[in-house]
Structures are given as C-alpha cells and as structure tokens.
Amino acid sequence: MTQTHWNDVGIDYDKVLGTDASNVALLSAAVDLLPRDAKDVLDIGSGTGRLTSMVREALPGSEIVGIDPAPNMVQAAEEKFADDSGASFTGGTVEDLSQFADNSFDVAITSFALHHLELDTYDKSAAEILRVLRPGGRFVNADQFCRVMGPAGSPERALDVLDLLTAKARHYLLHASFERMLLQVDLLPRFMREDGEILTTPEYWADALSRAGFRSVTIVPTPPEELMNRVIWAEKP
Ligand SMILES: C[S@@+](CC[C@H](N)C(=O)[O-])C[C@H]1O[C@@H](n2cnc3c(N)ncnc32)[C@H](O)[C@@H]1O
Numbered sequence: 727m728t729q730t731h732w733n734d735v736g737i738d739y740d741k742v743l744g745t746d747a748s749n750v751a752l753l754s755a756a757v758d759l760l761p762r763d764a765k766d767v768l769d770i771g772s773g774t775g776r777l778t779s780m781v782r783e784a785l786p787g788s789e790i791v792g793i794d795p796a797p798n799m800v801q802a803a804e805e806k807f808a809d810d811s812g813a814s815f816t817g818g819t820v821e822d823l824s825q826f827a828d829n830s831f832d833v834a835i836t837s838f839a840l841h842h843l844e845l846d847t848y849d850k851s852a853a854e855i856l857r858v859l860r861p862g863g864r865f866v867n868a869d870q871f872c873r874v875m876g877p878a879g880s881p882e883r884a885l886d887v888l889d890l891l892t893a894k895a896r897h898y899l900l901h902a903s904f905e906r907m908l909l910q911v912d913l914l915p916r917f918m919r920e921d922g923e924i925l926t927t928p929e930y931w932a933d934a935l936s937r938a939g940f941r942s943v944t945i946v947p948t949p950p951e952e953l954m955n956r957v958i959w960a961e962k963p
Contacts, residue, residue: 730842731922732773733796737909739774745903752948752955753777753837756868757784759946759959764788764832768858770820771839775803777868778813781835786812791826793818821847823854830858837868841925848931852938859962865940867958868948872925884918887925891917894953928956935960 743749757780760767765788769778772792781790792815794800800815807813818825820840834855843851855865872890876883891914899907916923928945935943940960948955 730795731916732794732842733798735798737905740776742903742905742909743776746898746906747901748897748948748950748953748955749838752868752957753780755946755948755957756835756837756866757781759864759866759957760785760833760835761864764864766831766833767791768793768823768826768831768834770834770836770855771842772803772815773799773839775806775813775815777835777837778803778807782810782813788812790814791816793820793823795819820851820854823858826858828857829860831863832860833864833866834859835866835868838870840867840931841869841871842922843924845924845926845930848926848934849937852934852940856938856940856962861962863962865935865960865962867931869931869956869958870925871928871931871954871956873927873954875925875927875930878918878920887917890925890954897950897953925954928954928958931958932960939963 764785767781767788767790769781769790769792772778772794775792778790778792790813792803795817797817800817803815859865872887874883874886891910895907895910898910913923917925932943932945941963943960946957948957
C-alpha cells in the first residue's frame with residue numbers, strides 16, 4: 727500500500743487543526759454539499775476521523791466507511807468511534823478501491839487528503855471513485871490547492887508555492903495557533919520537493935473528474951480565498 731508520512735504524525739492532529747477556522751470552514755462547506763438522504767458514505771483519507779464526525783452529525787442515519795493507508799490513523803479513528811456502529815475504518819487508498827463493489831456508495835467525501843497523490847494517479851483515482859458511486863452519487867473533495875503547477879524545481883512554481891505557503895504560515899500564526907503554523911513550516915520541504923505533499927491547481931482535479939465521466943464538476947472557494955482551500959464536487963451520471 728502507498729507509504730504516507732501521515733502514519734508518523736507526531737502531533738495532536740485534532741487539537742492543532744481545530745484551532746484553524748479556515749480548515750473548519752472548508753470541512754463544513756464539504757459537509758453542506760452532502761445530499762441529506764445519503765445513506766452509504768465513503769470517507770477517503772479519513773485520518774483521525776475529523777470529517778467523519780461532522781458527516782455523522784449532519785447525516786445521523788448514514789453508514790460511513792473511512793479508508794486510510796496509515797495504520798496509526800485507522801487505529802485512532804477506530805478508537806474515536808468505538809461506540810458508534812455507523813462508522814467503520816479500514817486500510818486503503820483512493821487509487822485502489824477494489825475492496826468495494828461497483829455502485830456501493832451514495833457519496834464519496836474527502837478532506838485534506840488527495841493532495842498526497844502522485845500526479846499520474848489522478849485519472850485512476852477519479853475512475854475508481856466514479857466506479858464505487860451509485861448513479862446520481864456525489865463526490866465531494868475539500869482540499870488545499872495552488873495557483874501554479876510545473877516541475878518541482880521550476881522557479882515559477884517554486885516561487886509561487888513558497889509565497890503561498892509562507893502566507894499560509896503567517897495566517898495560521900495570526901489567526902489559528904503557533905502549533906498550526908509550525909505544522910505548516912515543518913511540512914514546507916515536502917511541499918517544495920513534492921515529496922508526499924503535491925499541490926495542484928483546482929482545475930487539475932476538476933479536469934481529471936470530467937475525463938473520468940463525472941458531470942456538474944464545480945469548484946467552490948472557501949474563506950479566506952487566498953489560502954487556496956477549495957471544495958470540488960461532481961456527480962456520477
Ligand atoms: C492531513 S490528513 C487529513 C485527514 C482527515 N480527512 C481530516 O480532514 O482531518 C490526510 C490523510 O490522507 C491519508 N492519505 C495519504 N495518501 C492517501 C491515499 N493515496 N489515499 C487515501 N488517503 C491517503 C493520510 O494517511 C492521512 O491520514
């Protein structure tokens with residue numbers, strides 16, 4: 727299975743991210759896009775289950791399955807939801823959803839996870855999400871994006887990503903917490919090298935969804951817009 731540095735994240739992730747109103751706004755915007763009658767929900771890159779909790783609250787009658795390649799994340803989520811029979815968690819990646827049958831879910835949702843994908847896996851991942859959704863089913867991707875793409879070392883991309891990420895670090899220091907700023911700064915070399923943290927433009931994801939056969943592909947900015955947090959949603963015909 728895909729290796730991810732998130733298996734060894736050495737912080738209280740929920741506490742640190744909870745200080746960040748921009749992240750809460752992003753996840754809330756994603757949950758607001760869920761059809762209220764959705765029953766079977768797939769949470770891709772479920773991590774510690776922060777988004778899972780919000781989905782369970784918004785759709786109390788739903789059954790949600792979280793997948794994540796990091797065993798420590800799966801364990802943390804299982805512990806958090808030990809008393810909730812409506813949520814279960816398993817190892818897995820978006821690139822290979824073969825553990826799920828075609829047409830299994832009303833909704834596939836994901837937050838802050840798909841920017842870990844290698845660029846050449848977007849088409850495969852979009853096709854897998856389409857396959858496991860029911861006709862009319864909805865995909866909702868809340869994530870962070872960038873403005874300029876290119877080879878990791880290209881000055882144009884490197885300068886733009888550096889500007890974006892340092893602006894984000896400043897924003898977190900002023901409006902979230904010291905720890906949230908430190909998380910951003912600690913991850914900076916990975917973002918610059920495109921080592922497990924690979925920003926794309928929102929259009930790059932939207933194009934992959936359209937190529938896979940999704941319709942109504944829509945990009946929604948969430949505040950503050952300059953941080954480049956976006957929700958991208960689309961429907962299976
Ligand atoms: C920053 S955490 C976000 C977790 C949660 N969705 C949230 O918003 O709090 C990103 C998660 O994506 C997972 N991940 C990394 N690569 C993935 C992949 N290829 N498919 C699915 N999840 C992946 C990581 O293991 C990690 O738990």
